[in-house]
Amino acid sequence: MIKNEERFTGKADIYGKFRSSYTSELIDHICSLDGFSKGSVIADIGSGTGILSRLLLERGNVVYCVEPNDDMRKLAENDLGCVSGFKNFISVNASAENTGLEKESIDFITVAQAFHWFDEEAFKLECNRILRNNGKVILVWNTRDYESEIIKSDFDIRKKYCIDTKGLGVSGSSSDLTSFYADGVFEKLIFKNDLSLDCETYIGMNLSRSYAPKKDKDPEKYQGMVKELHSLFDKYSVNGLIYFPQFTECYIGNV
Secondary structure (H helix, E strand, C coil): CCCHHHCCCCCHHHHHHHCCCCCHHHHHHHHCCCCCCCCCEEEEECCCCCHHHHHHHHCCCEEEEECCCHHHHHHHHHHHHHHCCCCCEEEECCCCCCCCCCCCCEEEEEEECCHHHCCHHHHHHHHHHHEEEEEEEEEEEEEECCCCHHHHHHHHHHHHHCCCCCCCCCCCCCCCHHHCCHHHCCEEEEEECCEEECHHHHHHHHHCCCCCCCCCCCHHHHHHHHHHHHHHHHHHCECCEEEECEEEEEEEECC
C-alpha cells in the first residue's frame, strides 16, 4: 500500500511543469471574501509544487505552504523562494492533520487538489485549532468535463493503466462535504477553466497523476499509456492542439 504522502515522489518536476493552474476569477473571489485582505495569513495545505500558493503570493498574502512530500516541497522552495524570491513564502514540512502551525494563527486555509488525500476528521480538528475566529476553509479542484467525448476516452485510458484507483474518480470533490463544513453549510462556485494543450503537455499532465505508472517502476504500463494517449491526441487534435474542457470547483465555509 502506497502512503499518501509518497504518491507523488518522483513526480514533482512533471507535476510542476504540466499541471494546470487556476482562473483569475477564482483568486478574485477568494480575495473578495469577508475579512480577506493583503495582510491575511493563509495556510495552503497539501500545497505540492505551489501552483495555487503562487497565485496567492502574487496578491501579497503571507502563505504557509504545508507539504509532506519532500520532492514536491523542495521544488516549491526553489521555485517560489529561490527563483521568484517571495518574501512572504514560508515552507512547512508537515501533514494536513498535524501542520505544526501555531494555534489561532491562520486567517484562511486553502486546499487545492489534495483534500481527498486527507484524514477528514483529523484535518477538521487541525483546521479548528489553527484558524482564527471565523476563519474559512477553501477547497479547490480542477475537474474534467465528463460530458465530453474526449474526456470520456481519456478516462478509459487512465483507468486501464492506473497503478491503483485512488484519486482516479471522475470528480475530485466526490467527498460528502456536508460532513466537513459546519452545519453542512458552504458556498460552492464553478469556474470554466478549459485548456488547449499541445501533445507534450497533454501527456505530461496525465503522467503527473498519482495513479499514473512511472517509467522506471512499471515501464510496460507506462509505455502502453503513453502510446494510447498519443493516439487519442492524434484523433482529436486540431493544428497541434487538443481542446480539454474542465472546470475549477471551489467550496468555501467554516468548519
